[in-house]
Amino acid sequence: MKELVEFIAKSIVDEPEAVHVNQVEGEKSIILELSVADNDMGKVIGKRGRIANAIRTVVKAAATKEGKKVIVDIQ
Amino acid sequence: MDNTSIVKKAKTVDEAVEKALKELGITKEKAEIKVIDEGNRGLLGLIGGKDAVVEVSKKFNPIEEGKKFLEKLFTKANLDVEVEVVEEKTDDEQVLYNLKSPKELGLVIGHRGETLDALQYISSIVINKEMMEYYRILLDAEGYRDRRKETLERLARKMADRAVQKGRKVVLEPMPPHERRIIHMELKDNSRVKSYSEGKEPFRKVMIEPIKE
Numbered sequence: 001m002k003e004l005v006e007f008i009a010k011s012i013v014d015e016p017e018a019v020h021v022n023q024v025e026g027e028k029s030i031i032l033e034l035s036v037a038d039n040d041m042g043k044v045i046g047k048r049g050r051i052a053n054a055i056r057t058v059v060k061a062a063a064t065k066e067g068k069k070v071i072v073d074i075q
Numbered sequence: 076m077d078n079t080s081i082v083k084k085a086k087t088v089d090e091a092v093e094k095a096l097k098e099l100g101i102t103k104e105k106a107e108i109k110v111i112d113e114g115n116r117g118l119l120g121l122i123g124g125k126d127a128v129v130e131v132s133k134k135f136n137p138i139e140e141g142k143k144f145l146e147k148l149f150t151k152a153n154l155d156v157e158v159e160v161v162e163e164k165t166d167d168e169q170v171l172y173n174l175k176s177p178k179e180l181g182l183v184i185g186h187r188g189e190t191l192d193a194l195q196y197i198s199s200i201v202i203n204k205e206m207m208e209y210y211r212i213l214l215d216a217e218g219y220r221d222r223r224k225e226t227l228e229r230l231a232r233k234m235a236d237r238a239v240q241k242g243r244k245v246v247l248e249p250m251p252p253h254e255r256r257i258i259h260m261e262l263k264d265n266s267r268v269k270s271y272s273e274g275k276e277p278f279r280k281v282m283i284e285p286i287k288e
């Protein structure tokens with residue numbers, strides 16, 4: 001799941017080397033903390049959060065298969 | 076995206092290009108060729124000749140790159156999905172990919188197509204980052220778009236009847252813009268009702284109101 005978020009974010013941004021995802025395992029859910037270069041913040045969030053929501057939707061589909069709850073948090 | 080590009084030297088431009096293409100493993104149609112130095116043969120092709128220098132790079136092909144992107148995404152998501160280019164719906168302005176999966180098509184489509192839409196949106200951003208002109212990316216999953224369109228058209232007619240019968244407006248569930256458009260299109264020639272949308276995305280809803288005589 002971490003790799004998926006990393007892959008999508010790196011494909012969208014201008015500075016892929018600045019993309020980092022930190023995985024925090026909770027009891028029932030996994031939190032993926034995504035950080036990107038300051039200049040790329042808008043790229044992963046999008047107008048009214050549209051891109052961030054699209055990323056969350058795709059990750060949710062993958063997580064459903066694994067039977068997990070995944071939260072994508074953009075830092 | 077892999078922007079492979081190499082510089083080659085040879086006696087003639089054609090030879091240099093050929094060498095470069097061979098090394099990149101592509102045909103001329105898929106390459107961008109820049110001649111850096113035309114070179115010259117020198118006297119009788121023996122003395123004082125200068126090699127030709129060319130730079131050859133792979134042309135960005137949105138159809139191939141989009142397919143690669145989606146395939147990689149599904150691998151990372153651990154979903155068993157095949158990506159197929161629908162040639163009849165693909166040209167210089169757009170590409171349609173059909174997604175196939177023996178077991179996970181439902182996951183790829185998502186609730187009311189929300190995952191399919193999200194995948195379509197993300198691929199469009201990734202590919203258009205590399206394009207000078209906008210290139211439209213469309214995703215379908217084994218005819219889902221058409222089936223959904225028919226369902227929405229049926230719903231539109233049913234709800235229009237209900238609005239007329241009850242003599243008051245009927246409010247539909249929130250829908251994304253392209254789905255609301257299908258409803259409005261279906262009802263645009265219906266003289267008994269008018270349809271419009273209200274509310275903010277992503278909760279914007281279609282309203283169907285009877286026209287009072």
